[in-house]
Amino acid sequence: EVQLLESGGGLVQPGGSLRLSCAASGFTFSSYAMSWVRRAPGKGLEWVSGFSGSSGSTYYADSAKGRFAISRDNSKNTLYLQMNSLRAEDTAVYYCAKSPGPTLLSYYFDYWGQGTLVTVSS
Amino acid sequence: EIVVTQSPAALSVSPGERATLSCRASQTVGSNLAWYQLKPGQAPRLLIYGASTRATGIPARFSGSGSGTEFTLTISSLQSEDFAVYYCQQYNNWPPSMYTFGQGTKLEIK
Numbered sequence: 033e034v035q036l037l038e039s040g041g042g043l044v045q046p047g048g049s050l051r052l053s054c055a056a057s058g059f060t061f062s063s064y065a066m067s068w069v070r071r072a073p074g075k076g077l078e079w080v081s082g083f084s085g086s087s088g089s090t091y092y093a094d095s096a097k098g099r100f101a102i103s104r105d106n107s108k109n110t111l112y113l114q115m116n117s118l119r120a121e122d123t124a125v126y127y128c129a130k131s132p133g134p135t136l137l138s139y140y141f142d143y144w145g146q147g148t149l150v151t152v153s154s
Numbered sequence: 155e156i157v158v159t160q161s162p163a164a165l166s167v168s169p170g171e172r173a174t175l176s177c178r179a180s181q182t183v184g185s186n187l188a189w190y191q192l193k194p195g196q197a198p199r200l201l202i203y204g205a206s207t208r209a210t211g212i213p214a215r216f217s218g219s220g221s222g223t224e225f226t227l228t229i230s231s232l233q234s235e236d237f238a239v240y241y242c243q244q245y246n247n248w249p250p251s252m253y254t255f256g257q258g259t260k261l262e263i264k
Contacts, residue, residue: 078255079251092251138248141190142200142209143200
């Protein structure tokens with residue numbers, strides 16, 4: 033059974049940093065592309081960042097470029113999102129999501145975690 | 155950027171009745187459209203991909219249709235566990251930052 037378990041969320045002041053983790057199990061983690069998707073309060077879903085399972089390429093939404101960094105440790109089956117220079121508008125539930133293939137090309141997300149809440153506030 | 159618009163924003167339906175949710179893309183996405191179900195405190199669940207293919211384990215009462223710019227998710231006979239928020243997502247363009255979601259439809263019990 034595929035399981036994705038996020039952790040690392042919490043309350044942080046504007047300008048601060050957080051590192052989110054996503055522990056994966058039930059599939060060959062290194063073979064699949066993985067992403068972070070967020071849902072801000074009262075808003076819809078927004079793709080934030082993705083990591084190809086095959087090429088090691090990383091991708092970012094414009095809102096995350098230069099501030100967030102995605103990484104993965106295939107030996108630990110874990111995906112990370114380092115978030116720096118956080119802003120109030122980054123407040124959201126952050127979900128880890130798996131793609132059904134090794135790349136992000138033309139793919140949806142077939143499994144998701146339950147999410148971790150990030151609150152940016154002074 | 156492709157804008158994805160869902161309608162209605164909220165829909166009240168009685169258990170046992172049919173629910174029809176719409177999703178419109180601002181330009182063609184072919185059949186590269188997925189539907190997801192979100193419930194509070196739970197992991198989002200993939201329902202439909204490729205506009206009309208049910209994901210693993212999804213009951214047959216869920217069906218997707220459409221192509222190009224107009225898409226529909228139909229739930230044929232609503233069960234109590236189906237009341238949730240539904241999102242569509244297009245994944246036609248590249249890079250993935252262009253994979254956009256709709257704003258969601260909240261399906262409520264009437």
